[in-house]
Amino acid sequence: MKKKISFLPNIDARIYIIFVIILLLSIVFLLFQYFRHIDCEKANYYIHADEYLVNKVVEFNDNTQGATSWKWDFGDRTNIDTRQRTIHYYKKPGEYIVRLTINESCIHEKLITITSVSQQIGYLPIIMCPDVATVGETVRFNAEKENGESWEWSFGETASTDALGKSPIYKFKTVGDKKITLIVNGDVEHTAVKTIYIAPKTIRAKQKIDIRSYEFEKPHAAFSLPKGDAQKDPLVDMLQHIPVSPKTKSSKDSVILGRKAPEISNEQFQLVLNQVAVQAKTKDDFKDYLCGNYDIPVIANDDKLIPFGQFCQEIAGKKIKITALRVNKNQENCIQNINVQYKIRKWGLWMKE
Numbered sequence: 001m002k003k004k005i006s007f008l009p010n011i012d013a014r015i016y017i018i019f020v021i022i023l024l025l026s027i028v029f030l031l032f033q034y035f036r037h038i039d040c041e042k043a044n045y046y047i048h049a050d051e052y053l054v055n056k057v058v059e060f061n062d063n064t065q066g067a068t069s070w071k072w073d074f075g076d077r078t079n080i081d082t083r084q085r086t087i088h089y090y091k092k093p094g095e096y097i098v099r100l101t102i103n104e105s106c107i108h109e110k111l112i113t114i115t116s117v118s119q120q121i122g123y124l125p126i127i128m129c130p131d132v133a134t135v136g137e138t139v140r141f142n143a144e145k146e147n148g149e150s151w152e153w154s155f156g157e158t159a160s161t162d163a164l165g166k167s168p169i170y171k172f173k174t175v176g177d178k179k180i181t182l183i184v185n186g187d188v189e190h191t192a193v194k195t196i197y198i199a200p201k202t203i204r205a206k207q208k209i210d211i212r213s214y215e216f217e218k219p220h221a222a223f224s225l226p227k228g229d230a231q232k233d234p235l236v237d238m239l240q241h242i243p244v245s246p247k248t249k250s251s252k253d254s255v256i257l258g259r260k261a262p263e264i265s266n267e268q269f270q271l272v273l274n275q276v277a278v279q280a281k282t283k284d285d286f287k288d289y290l291c292g293n294y295d296i297p298v299i300a301n302d303d304k305l306i307p308f309g310q311f312c313q314e315i316a317g318k319k320i321k322i323t324a325l326r327v328n329k330n331q332e333n334c335i336q337n338i339n340v341q342y343k344i345r346k347w348g349l350w351m352k353e
Contacts, residue, residue: 040106041319047098047110054093054116061085064102071101090114097323111324111341125184125192135172135201142167143192145184152183154331172198181331188328188336261333264289270325273340276312277320283312291334299339301352308338314353319345 045062052058060072062084072081074088075096081088090096093116100108125145133139143151143166153163155170156178163170172178175198182192264272269289275281283294286308290296294309306314324341343350 040102040108043100043102043106043108045100045102045108047112052112052114054091054114055089057087057089058112059085059087060098060100062100062102064106067102069103071099071104073099073101075099108321109323124190125182127180127182127192127194129180129194129196132197132199133172134199135175138169138171140167140169141180143182143184148184150185152186154181156180159331174198175200188330191331259332261291261329261335262288263333264327264335266325266327269327269335269338270322273315273322273325274320277315277318279316282316283309286335289335291332293334296335297337299337301341311338315342321345321350 043062043064045060045064047058047060049056049058060081062070067084070082070084072083072086072088074081074090075098076090076092078088093114095111095113098110098112100110102108125143125148128142128144129139141153141163148166151164151166151168152161153165153168153170154160155162155172157172157174162168177195177197180194180196184190184192272281272285276283276285286294290308295307298306298308298311300306300311320342322340322342324339326339327335328337328339330336342353344353
């Protein structure tokens with residue numbers, strides 16, 4: 001009788017069944033992890049509020065592809081929220097770091113600032129002045145702003161600050177619409193603006209005209225020439241001997257219209273900085289927003305002050321995560337300085353540089 005040839009060792013069948021079950025569970029687990037995995041760098045979430053104000057609604061939402069679980073830490077020691085989309089109210093003003101954990105693996109942080117003063121109603125300074133004034137006339141200005149300590153006025157005739165103080169006076173030198181701007185406490189993001197018209201100076205007679213002493217025009221007959229042969233006007237001969245000055249080309253004064261820098265928000269600026277980090281863009285892509293000045297100061301992580309050009313060189317080629325960013329602009333919309341909080345990925349961890 002022939003022996004039955006087997007490629008498997010003579011082991012209990014139950015062990016084979018257990019082995020197959022473990023293998024199937026491992027495959028299921030790997031497939032679960034594969035479809036559950038998300039790219040942390042491509043997290044798609046947002047935090048939005050009409051006003052970041054005490055007791056006002058702040059909306060939190062995550063649309064990251066592949067996300068199945070969420071943990072929202074609002075930074076104010078309240079309970080963790082595990083919903084994909086939720087709302088929250090902050091009870092006190094201040095800066096809060098919102099931390100979102102996606103699928104128990106990806107952690108993202110964002111800094112938000114909650115204020116106690118509305119940015120829409122009563123937040124901007126109020127400029128009080130006449131709507132129409134005259135060239136050379138003394139115009140009095142006044143302003144209202146709660147907790148105002150410093151006042152910077154520009155009256156639209158120069159590119160610099162024209163006056164300091166809450167109630168300045170000014171004499172306009174030119175005619176036309178004048179854009180009055182006021183910055184209180186150095187808050188350039190909330191600049192008050194008002195346009196007034198400066199009219200030409202009115203010329204007034206020093207003495208009243210007495211109508212009785214006015215000499216009316218004589219009739220044209222009084223100026224008619226006597227009849228006779230036409231005679232040569234002696235003025236013609238005299239003009240032939242008077243030298244005539246050569247013609248000069250008249251040059252018109254050129255008026256250089258002030259050009260404003262294009263608008264860019266903090267979020268858009270942050271996106272472009274991330275492209276600098278992956279070397280898709282350079283500092284030259286910020287030229288229009290910086291008005292050509294690459295030496296504006298950058299305050300990095302509250303303890304490092306460097307020029308913008310050097311900052312772009314330092315982050316180029318590195319994996320960075322910007323947690324907070326704020327840009328300050330002048331009247332021409334040119335960015336003057338930048339405050340940024342960011343981390344760099346080293347050895348698989350996010351840490352401040």
